[in-house]
Every structure is written in structure tokens, then in C-alpha cells.
Amino acid sequence: MPYPPCLVSFRLAVLKYFLLLCFLITGATLQAHANDQTLVESVQQFLYQHSQALGQEVVIDISAPSPHLPACISPEPFFPNANQTPIGRVSVGVRCGESRQQVRYIQAQIDVIGSYAVASQDIERGTLITSDMLSQREGNLGDLAAQALTDQNDIIGMVTQRPVRSGSTFQAHYLQAPHLVERGQRVTVIAEGAGFRVSREGEALANGVQGERIRVRFDTREIVTARIIAQGLLMVDF
Incomplete structure (x- = not known):
């Protein structure tokens, strides 16, 4: 139908x-x-x-x-x-x-799959790290701790603040730049400006690393604050 x-x-x-x-x-x-x-x-x-x-x-x-x-x-x-x-x-x-x-x-x-540096031996606290103390590994960098340093150039020349076991990565907060000035050390302080350059010897009143500002006391008992620029050498910034 x-x-x-x-x-x-x-x-x-x-x-x-x-x-x-x-x-x-x-x-x-x-x-x-x-x-x-x-x-x-x-x-x-x-x-x-x-x-x-x-x-x-x-x-x-x-x-x-x-x-x-x-x-x-x-x-x-x-x-x-x-x-x-x-x-x-x-x-x-x-x-x-x-x-x-x-x-x-x-x-x-x-x-990220790449290479990273690890300790090739046990390293004691206070050791200045050299290239022969490191070896390279391959792996997922995402599995490493957030503070881990992967580039050996960021590790060599640093001083360990705690022991590092063989095969371990290096944590940024476990390392410190070496002191270029030690407390009590005789140092040279340079002051320079337009048309002049003066240097004086004094006594460092603190330890310091590259770029750090510390106090220096001269034989006249005068105290100045200067910036570390090299081993035992500081600069007064005007």
C-alpha cells in the first residue's frame, strides 16, 4: 500500500x-x-x-x-x-x-637522548676537578636530577663541596668555583681611571672567587672593597 x-x-x-x-x-x-x-x-x-x-x-x-x-x-x-x-x-x-x-x-x-658527564672515580670533598676525573655516558637527560650538570666544561676547574661517588652525576649546588683569594693573603689592589693607574698591596679579609667583591685592609689600616679579577689581584670599581 x-x-x-x-x-x-x-x-x-x-x-x-x-x-x-x-x-x-x-x-x-x-x-x-x-x-x-x-x-x-x-x-x-x-x-x-x-x-x-x-x-x-x-x-x-x-x-x-x-x-x-x-x-x-x-x-x-x-x-x-x-x-x-x-x-x-x-x-x-x-x-x-x-x-x-x-x-x-x-x-x-x-x-632528550644525549651524553652527560659522570665521575670516573670517587672524589673527596674539597677536590679541584680535572678532566681525568670525568667520563661520558649516553642516556635520557630527562631522567637526571634537575640540578645535574651535563657539560664537562661546567664541571672542570670547580671544587667539590661534598664527596662524589664513581658513576654519579655532578649537582650544581655540590660544586663551587675555586678561591682566587684566601683570607689573610697578601693581595694587589688596582685602581684606575682616565689617565691614571694605581696599585697597592693589602691583606684580604675574606676568601673570594672570580668576580666576588671582598674587603681588603692596607697597611695604613684603611679598608676598601674590591672585585677579584685574578689570582691575588683585585680591582676597585668607581
């Missing part, structure tokens, strides 16, 4: 409505996916630019953006902490929109 014309028209109208609804939903879904893809790619590129020089291989895993947030137009990634090292678990801020007033945060895991 054929359907009445009015019923056929009604069914066609309903079908068209659902097809249109499906089309709109699909279009919105695709647009949202495209926006999320742009956001992820922007963060990926940002993190790679900041981490590629840290090792031979970089692997970046970015958490999916929240589907409940509005689209991020023209994403501009940044580090919330300017001193943040792009290794391990990091948080990336993203400014969105032309006004850049909308900000969201994306979590990411950065694994």
Missing part, C-alpha cells in the same frame, strides 16, 4: 533535517580537530626549537588539548617560567586570539 503524499513529504523533510544536522556536526568536529592539530603542531615546534641543541635525539609527547575549551586561534606558545629547562615534564603556556588575552596551558613530556 503506497504512503500518502503528505507522509512521504514529511519523511523527506525529516531526512533532509537529519542529513543537514549530521553535516553541521561533522563540519564542527572537523574544524575543532583542525584547530587542535594546529595548536599541537605549534607547541611541538616550539618545544623542538628549545630542546634540539640539548642532545642527539629529542622525543616530544604532548597531552591532547581539552575538548571543553574554545578553539585557540593563532597560537603563540611560551614558557611560564623563563628559566625552565625544556627537559622532562614541562608546562607550556599558549596565548590565543588576536588580542592574546586568552591563555591556556599544555602539558608535554620531553625526552
Whole structure:
């Protein structure tokens, strides 16, 4: 039995409505996916630019953006902490929109495969570190402690403040620059300016490292503050 014309028209109208609804939903879904893809790619590129020089291989895993947030137009990634090292678990801020007033945060895991320095022997406290005390290892730099020094140039010439066991990494807060001046040492203090240069000998009243300012007492009992520029040599800054 054929359907009445009015019923056929009604069914066609309903079908068209659902097809249109499906089309709109699909279009919105695709647009949202495209926006999320742009956001992820922007963060990926940002993190790679900041981490590629840290090792031979970089692997970046970015958490999916929240589907409940509005689209991020023209994403501009940044580090919330300017001193943040792009290794391990990091948080990336993203400014969105032309006004850049909308900000969201994306979590990411950065694994950097590279070489790092470790102690090749047991090193006692107060030891001046030399190159023969170090060896190189390969691994994920993200697994190292936050204060670990990976470049041997940042380690050689430093003095250990506590024992370092063989195979251990070097922590920045465990090392100190060597004293170029010792308390009680006879030192030379230089003062110079336009057309003059004067030097005097005195007694250092404190230990000091390169660039540190300490007090020096002259034989006249006069005391000045000067900056250490070399072994036993200081400069008065005007």
C-alpha cells in the first residue's frame, strides 16, 4: 500500500533535517580537530626549537588539548617560567586570539637522548676537578636530577663541596668555583681611571672567587672593597 503524499513529504523533510544536522556536526568536529592539530603542531615546534641543541635525539609527547575549551586561534606558545629547562615534564603556556588575552596551558613530556658527564672515580670533598676525573655516558637527560650538570666544561676547574661517588652525576649546588683569594693573603689592589693607574698591596679579609667583591685592609689600616679579577689581584670599581 503506497504512503500518502503528505507522509512521504514529511519523511523527506525529516531526512533532509537529519542529513543537514549530521553535516553541521561533522563540519564542527572537523574544524575543532583542525584547530587542535594546529595548536599541537605549534607547541611541538616550539618545544623542538628549545630542546634540539640539548642532545642527539629529542622525543616530544604532548597531552591532547581539552575538548571543553574554545578553539585557540593563532597560537603563540611560551614558557611560564623563563628559566625552565625544556627537559622532562614541562608546562607550556599558549596565548590565543588576536588580542592574546586568552591563555591556556599544555602539558608535554620531553625526552632528550644525549651524553652527560659522570665521575670516573670517587672524589673527596674539597677536590679541584680535572678532566681525568670525568667520563661520558649516553642516556635520557630527562631522567637526571634537575640540578645535574651535563657539560664537562661546567664541571672542570670547580671544587667539590661534598664527596662524589664513581658513576654519579655532578649537582650544581655540590660544586663551587675555586678561591682566587684566601683570607689573610697578601693581595694587589688596582685602581684606575682616565689617565691614571694605581696599585697597592693589602691583606684580604675574606676568601673570594672570580668576580666576588671582598674587603681588603692596607697597611695604613684603611679598608676598601674590591672585585677579584685574578689570582691575588683585585680591582676597585668607581
